[in-house]
Amino acid sequence: xxxxxxxxxLDAAVLxxxxxxxxxxxxxxxxxxxxxxxxxxxxxxxxxxxAVTAAAEIGIGYLTLFAFSSENWRRPAEEVxxxxxxxxxxxxxxxxxxxxxxxxxxxxxxxQKLPADVVSLIDGAEAQTKDNTGLxxxxxxxxxxHEEITEAARALALEVAAxxxxxxxxxxxxxxxxxFTAYMPDPDLIIRTSGEQRLSNFMLWQAxxxxxxFLDIHWPDFDRSHLEHAVGEFQRRDRRYGAVAx
Ligand code: IPE
Ligand code: IPE
Ligand code: MG
Numbered sequence: 001x002x003x004x005x006x007x008x009x010l011d012a013a014v015l016x017x018x019x020x021x022x023x024x025x026x027x028x029x030x031x032x033x034x035x036x037x038x039x040x041x042x043x044x045x046x047x048x049x050x051a052v053t054a055a056a057e058i059g060i061g062y063l064t065l066f067a068f069s070s071e072n073w074r075r076p077a078e079e080v081x082x083x084x085x086x087x088x089x090x091x092x093x094x095x096x097x098x099x100x101x102x103x104x105x106x107x108x109x110x111x112q113k114l115p116a117d118v119v120s121l122i123d124g125a126e127a128q129t130k131d132n133t134g135l136x137x138x139x140x141x142x143x144x145x146h147e148e149i150t151e152a153a154r155a156l157a158l159e160v161a162a163x164x165x166x167x168x169x170x171x172x173x174x175x176x177x178x179x180f181t182a183y184m185p186d187p188d189l190i191i192r193t194s195g196e197q198r199l200s201n202f203m204l205w206q207a208x209x210x211x212x213x214f215l216d217i218h219w220p221d222f223d224r225s226h227l228e229h230a231v232g233e234f235q236r237r238d239r240r241y242g243a244v245a246x
Pocket of ligand 1: 023024025026027028029067068069072083194219
């Protein structure tokens with residue numbers, strides 16, 4: 001993708017309600033500059049700020065950023081520690097600004113694996129911003145769709161075992177209602193940077209009818225022009241949901 005994209009003409013009537021981004025390529029971005037991976041993660045945090053501001057200004061209702069997967073725990077302890085450190089800094093520094101901008105912050109994923117102080121920062125940030133009515137900004141952290149769907153199935157199984165629910169009565173909506181994402185619509189548009197074209201265990205259930213856009217830039221270079229380009233591309237797609245084109 002070219003860096004100097006023409007500013008996209010966006011149709012406010014057909015904005016995606018929910019845009020999700022798989023933020024990938026921090027390590028390669030740093031390596032191309034002869035720097036350690038953490039340098040890419042630091043610059044990636046600045047791209048997060050740009051993405052949140054741009055999403056709010058464009059008028060997107062829900063922005064979800066995939067920050068750390070359940071599989072990313074396999075990375076060297078040093079890198080995991082640096083990512084948690086950046087997250088602490090982000091939560092401490094950005095919450096006041098997010099709150100001022102009427103952003104509601106949510107974090108989805110397996111909290112049991114997160115350091116206790118990070119969990120308290122998340123709890124505090126969610127509590128502080130819970131009544132905000134602007135952009136809902138979700139960070140997927142220690143998140144994996146297989147774990148999420150398994151937990152949802154387990155929750156329904158427990159209700160069946162307790163005699164509160166009949167197995168025959170289980171519907172897709174009930175399962176969706178047990179997912180971390182129950183409070184928001186499914187993503188309309190999923191963007192992945194870095195050139196990789198895979199989901200890496202992200203929102204497997206919720207992505208059923210998402211439009212996909214794979215960008216050949218690394219995450220630290222992401223800015224408003226890329227989001228506008230992506231939304232413009234989304235607006236040119238014909239979503240049929242299995243039916244015949246209208
Ligand atoms: C994305 O960049 C950030 C995380 C997954 C935490 P990467 O760290 O995956 O960077 P690459 O893909 O190795 O370049
Ligand atoms: C996906 O990126 C996870 C996040 C962006 C948080 P990875 O870099 O972990 O994915 P793979 O390993 O290339 O599939
Ligand atoms: Mg990667």
